[in-house]
Amino acid sequence: MKQSFKTSKLYYGFPIFILGYQDQNFGHNITTCSSSYSLGDWLVIGVGAEENAADQIKHYQQFTVNIPGEHFMLEMEQAGFISHREKLEHLGLDYEISERTQAPILKACLVVLDCQVDRIIEEDGICHIFAKILDRLADPELLDDKGHFKNDRFAPTYFMGDGNQRVYRYLDDRVDPMGSFIKKARKKMTRAELPERIETERLVLRVRTVADAEDIHAYASLPEVAYPAGFPPVKTLEDEIYYLEHILPERNQKDNLPAGYGIVVKGTDTIIGSVDFNHRHEDDVLEIGYTLHPDYWGRGYVPEAARALIDLAFKDLDLHKIELTCFGYNLQSQRVAEKLGFTLEARIRDRKDAQGNRCDSLIYGLLKSEWEVD
Ligand SMILES: Cc1cc2nc3c(=O)[nH]c(=O)nc-3n(C[C@H](O)[C@H](O)[C@H](O)COP(=O)(O)O)c2cc1C
16 A cells, blocks of 8 residues: 655656746846646746746746756756846757747757746745747757757656655666557457467478477487577476476467467377467567477478468468577578578578587568568
8 A cells, every 4th residue: 555655745747847938137048947837838837936937927927948967966056046136148058049039048958948928826935837839849959850959869857755855867868769668568468379280281280288398309309409409408308398388388378479389190099380479579570480300301381381471470470570580601591591481581600509519690671561571
């Protein structure tokens, strides 16, 4: 349960800004503030009725809101600690005068709002100034070629704390588009599910169970299968059972991956290989992987199985892209990638395989738009 906490004030994070205004005594002046609210063209700020800023804004009915970044902390504090004096010349600040409001626009502040007072409610020693935003100004470096705001380039400083201690809180440059968390949660809620069993011309692809442990161990224990696929040979049948019961389902759960398939030749019931997704790189980009018992190499089973999985995944899992990684020495895998229409996107040099041998790591990619969707 939450605890009611007694404090004289609680600033829960307000962007610091510097009011610019005309001054009857000094021509132009500035005062640091943080209490503000804005929606649409309205802006409300709270200014102590005793501050010079309140008197001057009451008189001229116009002001600018200059929003500084971290580089301006000293000047920001000076403008917030000195009162009823001339501050612009005193602090040696570069500014121009706004044509709309005749208030100062500080060069160092990358975002500035020109505001016109609509009404002032004065109560308990505070002037709540309701104003209309006449113009929004931004330094060109904050606008992209379409004139849209570059959110990750602008980092105001936040004022927060309680009656005990107040601090400046800085932003880093991470941004997430509005709506992205809901979108991700929705994606997570729809479990990535594929049918338990599908058929291709020569193969049956079906979900593996622990009953298949022996079949799978027969090839996953072979160095020529395991190392190129990126894992050390599975030593014992118990290890294989543990993999099928724990490691595989937990990985799939964590990354929201579909169960993947064991490869069975039609007319038999032995799993001779696998084709599945082993990594989620983005919410709509998965990495495909495959293995095959050497007794069945050279028959085109892997491309046949992978083609079926890719087709299903593009249609049913709403994927944008499928990636595939293999080592430079794994020519068979590269041939599979090429047969399936993947494009080689990167050669990462001098990686190590599961044996510690230096080799290149190749990354292939296939976009949904490149897949022959029927
Ligand atoms: C980080 C910071 C935030 C401030 N926020 C406000 C505010 O929201 N409202 C206010 O009236 N004063 C605020 N102040 C205090 C005024 O800036 C300060 O009292 C200033 O000296 C007043 O100057 P003036 O009398 O020349 O207008 C703040 C000061 C700092 C340093």
